[in-house]
Amino acid sequence: MAILQNKPRPLGATHQFELAILLVLGACMAYGQTKNSCLDCHAALPDPLGVTQEKFSQDIHAQKGLTCTSCHGGDATSDDPDKAMSPKAGWKGKIERKQIPQLCGNCHSDPAYIRQFDPSLRTDQLVQYRTSVHGKHLAVGDSKVAVCTDCHSVHDLRAPSDPRSTVNPVNVANTCAHCHADADYMKGYPIPTDQFANYKASVHHEALAVRGDLSAPTCSTCHGNHGAVPPGIDKVQNVCSNCHAFQDQMYEKSSHKQAFQAAGLPGCVVCHGNHAIAYPTDAKLGTGPDAVCMRCHTPGDKCDQARAALLADLTKLDAAIKSADKTLALAESSGMEVSEARLGQNEARDSLTKARVTIHSFRTDLVNQDIQAGLKIAAKNLQAGKDAMVERNRRRAGLGVSLIAIAMVLVGLRLYIKRIES
Amino acid sequence: MFATLRHWFDERFNWDDLIAPLRHKIVPKHSLSYWYFLGGITLFLFGIQVATGILLLLYYRPGANEAFESVQYIMTQVQFGWLIRSIHSWSANLMIFTAFAHMFSVLFLKAYRKPRELTWVSGMILLFLVMGFGFSGYLLPWNTLAFFATKVGTEITGQVPIMGKPMMIFLRGGEEVTGATLTRFFGFHVAVLPGLATVLLLVHVLLVQRLGISVPPKLEVQWTANPSARREMKFFPNFALREMMAWYVALAALGVLAAIFPWNLGVKADPFVPAPAGIKPEWYFLFMFQTLKLIPSKVWFIDGEVLGVLAFGLVGLFWLLLPFFESDQPSRTKPWITGLAVFALAYVAGMSAYGHLAK
Numbered sequence: 001m002a003i004l005q006n007k008p009r010p011l012g013a014t015h016q017f018e019l020a021i022l023l024v025l026g027a028c029m030a031y032g033q034t035k036n037s038c039l040d041c042h043a044a045l046p047d048p049l050g051v052t053q054e055k056f057s058q059d060i061h062a063q064k065g066l067t068c069t070s071c072h073g074g075d076a077t078s079d080d081p082d083k084a085m086s087p088k089a090g091w092k093g094k095i096e097r098k099q100i101p102q103l104c105g106n107c108h109s110d111p112a113y114i115r116q117f118d119p120s121l122r123t124d125q126l127v128q129y130r131t132s133v134h135g136k137h138l139a140v141g142d143s144k145v146a147v148c149t150d151c152h153s154v155h156d157l158r159a160p161s162d163p164r165s166t167v168n169p170v171n172v173a174n175t176c177a178h179c180h181a182d183a184d185y186m187k188g189y190p191i192p193t194d195q196f197a198n199y200k201a202s203v204h205h206e207a208l209a210v211r212g213d214l215s216a217p218t219c220s221t222c223h224g225n226h227g228a229v230p231p232g233i234d235k236v237q238n239v240c241s242n243c244h245a246f247q248d249q250m251y252e253k254s255s256h257k258q259a260f261q262a263a264g265l266p267g268c269v270v271c272h273g274n275h276a277i278a279y280p281t282d283a284k285l286g287t288g289p290d291a292v293c294m295r296c297h298t299p300g301d302k303c304d305q306a307r308a309a310l311l312a313d314l315t316k317l318d319a320a321i322k323s324a325d326k327t328l329a330l331a332e333s334s335g336m337e338v339s340e341a342r343l344g345q346n347e348a349r350d351s352l353t354k355a356r357v358t359i360h361s362f363r364t365d366l367v368n369q370d371i372q373a374g375l376k377i378a379a380k381n382l383q384a385g386k387d388a389m390v391e392r393n394r395r396r397a398g399l400g401v402s403l404i405a406i407a408m409v410l411v412g413l414r415l416y417i418k419r420i421e422s
Numbered sequence: 423m424f425a426t427l428r429h430w431f432d433e434r435f436n437w438d439d440l441i442a443p444l445r446h447k448i449v450p451k452h453s454l455s456y457w458y459f460l461g462g463i464t465l466f467l468f469g470i471q472v473a474t475g476i477l478l479l480l481y482y483r484p485g486a487n488e489a490f491e492s493v494q495y496i497m498t499q500v501q502f503g504w505l506i507r508s509i510h511s512w513s514a515n516l517m518i519f520t521a522f523a524h525m526f527s528v529l530f531l532k533a534y535r536k537p538r539e540l541t542w543v544s545g546m547i548l549l550f551l552v553m554g555f556g557f558s559g560y561l562l563p564w565n566t567l568a569f570f571a572t573k574v575g576t577e578i579t580g581q582v583p584i585m586g587k588p589m590m591i592f593l594r595g596g597e598e599v600t601g602a603t604l605t606r607f608f609g610f611h612v613a614v615l616p617g618l619a620t621v622l623l624l625v626h627v628l629l630v631q632r633l634g635i636s637v638p639p640k641l642e643v644q645w646t647a648n649p650s651a652r653r654e655m656k657f658f659p660n661f662a663l664r665e666m667m668a669w670y671v672a673l674a675a676l677g678v679l680a681a682i683f684p685w686n687l688g689v690k691a692d693p694f695v696p697a698p699a700g701i702k703p704e705w706y707f708l709f710m711f712q713t714l715k716l717i718p719s720k721v722w723f724i725d726g727e728v729l730g731v732l733a734f735g736l737v738g739l740f741w742l743l744l745p746f747f748e749s750d751q752p753s754r755t756k757p758w759i760t761g762l763a764v765f766a767l768a769y770v771a772g773m774s775a776y777g778h779l780a781k
Contacts, residue, residue, distance in 0.1 A: 335682070335683055335684035335685075335686065336684070337494065337497040337498050337504065337684075337687055339494065339687070339689075340494075340498070395504075395505075395681045396681055396682070398681070399677055399678065399681035399682070402674075402677050403674055403677065403678070406670050406671075406673060406674045406677075407674075409670055410667055410670050410671070413663055413666060413667050413670070414667065416663065417660065417663050417664065420659065420660070421660065
């Protein structure tokens with residue numbers, strides 16, 4: 001009986017009908033789809049020839065309706081490899097590295113074509129690329145330099161806004177480092193290979209990768225992307241000022257501007273460095289290991305005196321803010337309401353930040369204005385904290401008196417009860 | 423002078439007749455008499471709440487844009503505002519604590535037995551109202567913790583089958599906790615709940631006056647068998663003076679708490695920021711909150727939270743009707759009710775501690 005139950009049963013009329021419907025549906029779904037025979041074979045091939053349907057479906061070009069033949073030519077509708085990859089069908093085969101920028105540029109430099117996919121997408125990438133160090137080297141036959149596919153990837157190319165894209169801001173440094181941090185690969189080029197290691201130790205990397213601040217700079221922010229070149233000594237200030245506008249305004253007014261230009265020094269980089277830019281502390285104005293002024297100035301000269309005055313001002317305000325913070329925290333932990341003064345401390349901190357920005361003018365009078373404003377606010381907040389502590393002590397004294405009064409009443413009541421019950 | 427004034431009032435109010443029952447009222451005197459103070463202390467704290475609440479009303483402004491600032495103003499600018507607000511907050515917590523303690527003392531002394539069933543029922547409803555005072559008052563300063571605790575609390579109300587969603591919308595004054603919720607809670611806190619509580623309090627106190635103070639069953643049996651062993655004291659002045667001492671102790675405790683640990687104002691509520699991690703309700707809701715957290719998301723086919731809310735509802739109803747399961751005879755009281763009371767006390771204390779320590 002059990003054996004009989006396991007016997008395959010012939011398809012009944014109902015099942016035959018279901019099968020017919022499935023076949024019709026399958027045919028309908030297949031109709032209208034462009035055949036891509038390339039992937040039939042390439043999905044089974046090893047790298048670098050292997051491209052699976054899954055990988056290619058991630059590619060933004062595939063998503064916009066482009067196929068293998070859009071770049072490689074040939075006839076993807078034919079199942080016959082000889083016909084599909086025949087020169088007659090326009091098959092180009094593997095694209096040579098030196099031809100890649102032009103191939104991409106065929107579409108990406110055509111505003112009319114690109115507009116139909118993304119009207120806001122720029123079309124000057126190829127022109128820019130030709131002005132870049134990469135483009136110039138490629139033009140003279142150096143095929144080791146980066147071409148479009150090295151940075152953007154190929155066959156699974158994603159939009160830069162996609163966090164998985166190799167050119168998404170959080171991934172750009174890794175993409176550049178792929179070549180620029182490879183000492184063997186970079187052999188023969190007169191540039192160091194420690195930029196990525198330095199950048200990873202910088203405040204910019206920390207902001208971008210750790211705090212997730214996408215406005216923080218990565219390689220392409222300072223060097224450009226398609227037109228990537230070193231900024232050049234005299235242009236560094238322009239690069240930094242894209243974000244640090246106030247520091248730039250102050251530096252423009254300073255005596256250092258002309259002095260650095262005359263000495264051929266690279267502006268901001270002189271004090272802050274380039275790839276390994278650390279969080280700037282007031283110690284830069286000091287005389288310790290992090291100090292920068294005394295690299296050029298002579299101890300005791302007019303500038304050294306100004307430096308010492310600037311540092312003293314910053315230290316004074318910093319200490320005043322910390323002192324107010326401490327008193328307010330103590331008052332707060334005692335249950336006193338000092339939130340207004342706590343909020344006011346942000347204004348004092350803003351003044352300190354402003355003074356640190358004004359330092360780039362290297363003018364003691366301007367810095368002192370911000371310092372005095374901050375000191376005034378910090379003093380007011382400190383007083384609020386002290387007042388709160390006085391109030392706390394007054395409350396406790398009042399409590400003491402009340403408790404004594406209550407204790408006396410309790411004793412009196414107890415004695416009275418004893419008397420009336422005796 | 424005092425005698426003349428008293429005579430003047432007596433002629434017009436028949437004052438002496440009015441206070442005559444108090445003169446004749448007696449309180450049993452035994453080793454557990456101290457537990458009788460808890461009801462009076464709760465009443466005293468309720469009085470403090472009314473007095474400080476009225477003072478706070480002079481400056482408090484209900485509204486999402488004004489509530490926090492007005493409490494901040496009370497705390498920093500108003501003369502003794504910090505003291506009034508801190509006493510109001512601490513007294514609220516102490517009142518809930520003493521109300522719970524009073525309920526358990528009545529349970530363990532079996533004071534709910536016939537004929538005091540209605541005293542128990544009115545007391546239990548008062549306890550629920552006191553918790554309602556706590557829940558509605560907690561939101562009024564409109565700070566972050568209060569905002570999210572109210573959000574979670576009203577969400578739990580929304581889990582009640584059928585009526586839950588409409589109840590939640592009624593409580594919130596809409597789908598979300600907004601300024602409309604604050605205005606609504608203010609209305610509950612200063613008008614609806616005080617009105618109900620005052621009526622019930624009068625009924626409760628009147629019942630206590632009419633029925634007298636209960637004697638623990640064992641003692642009642644002994645005293646019935648041997649009436650000469652009965653020990654009593656006059657309510658006025660003997661017990662009233664002792665009660666007054668208890669009130670003074672409560673006042674001293676309030677003073678210490680308000681002066682050494684002024685009630686924190688917190689940070690103004692911002693509905694657009696994510697809820698702080700580990701948000702918890704006030705301690706008196708913690709045992710229920712922790713229980714709901716421990717129930718699996720699905721028990722058979724029933725949603726865990728729905729099951730928890732239903733269970734608490736049924737337990738609450740059962741607790742309200744507990745005296746009706748008790749024997750009329752003091753010699754034949756039901757030990758399982760005492761056992762249940764011990765379990766309930768251990769459960770509430772244990773779960774509250776667990777909820778407090780859990781992350």
